[in-house]
Ligand SMILES: NC(=O)C1=CN([C@@H]2O[C@H](COP(=O)(O)OP(=O)(O)OC[C@H]3O[C@@H](n4cnc5c(N)ncnc54)[C@H](O)[C@@H]3O)[C@@H](O)[C@H]2O)C=CC1
């Protein structure tokens with residue numbers, strides 16, 4: 001049987017943490033996978049050195065996941081096409097705003113029997129609306145794409161603290177293969193027949209986490225945050241089931257649903273930056289670069305992208321939390337209005 005060869009497209013905070021897991025798993029399951037993994041790095045200079053050189057020399061992503069070794073069967077590569085050459089599995093894990101450019105570069109260069117999985121939390125926004133990222137990848141590259149999303153704050157997983165995740169599959173064989181690629185004793189994988197439900201929960205919880213950070217900035221307390229979590233989950237479910245078909249109710253109770261909303265509302269970057277937004281009155285763009293050292297905020301951009309659809313469809317009253325978060329982030333609405341405008 002031909003072994004699977006894995007290529008990772010992305011090497012940020014999550015990309016680096018999940019690559020550590022895959023690098024151990026491909027060695028453990030050497031009957032199924034080739035030992036070496038190539039990881040595409042968006043090249044940049046760190047301390048006067050190329051980041052790819054630093055990763056390959058120190059076996060550590062010193063910028064995006066400092067302090068955690070990346071096994072030596074991973075090679076960082078700055079050239080996207082070279083990274084995917086010969087790969088039979090593509091793992092997409094770039095911030096959502098960059099995926100289209102990646103797909104454009106890969107178009108026509110990927111064989112149709114390659115399997116892909118997207119770990120990206122976001123939508124692709126265009127004039128015609130919001131497309132799931134898995135659909136964009138699938139349409140550009142003409143391949144099957146699964147999704148993986150869950151309550152997965154990257155540094156906690158790098159510390160090997162117990163957590164769960166969810167894989168959404170269309171083809172059960174792909175779901176089972178990806179489970180072997182990602183699962184460890186401390187990182188438990190559930191698989192469900194709902195690619196889009198899994199990935200869109202991940203996209204929308206980022207917006208709810210922005211709301212939770214605003215609540216923290218306002219010093220509103222845990223009851224208020226719990227209300228944001230509850231209302232947020234309901235708006236997520238309504239939004240996804242209004243605009244996409246075949247979404248399962250059970251998906252919202254998997255790690256990708258309720259669990260990810262909770263962890264992101266307590267420990268995520270969107271929460272952190274939204275709290276600082278309320279306290280400092282600086283813009284999200286300024287705070288992103290001040291606080292995240294190159295990591296990317298996804299929730300504010302997604303809030304803007306989904307608001308275009310809510311507004312176009314005249315659904316502001318159906319999605320008061322999403323609408324109010326957007327208005328506070330972009331329209332100068334006072335953060336105090338968060339709880340006033342959603343009841
Ligand atoms: N960090 C986390 O705890 C988790 C993140 N995710 C999701 O994973 C996806 C990727 O996030 P992270 O790996 O955390 O990335 P990150 O937030 O650390 O983003 C920085 C990455 O973007 C790259 N980058 C910068 N400009 C670029 C460009 N023009 N083109 C391509 N790449 C560029 C950087 O080189 C770096 O690798 C996101 O959708 C995020 O929501 C999912 C679960 C956990």
Ligand SMILES: O=C(CO)COP(=O)(O)O
Nearest residue numbers: 150151152153268269270
């Ligand atoms: O997706 C995440 C946890 O599951 C990370 O969320 P943040 O991007 O808000 O850090």
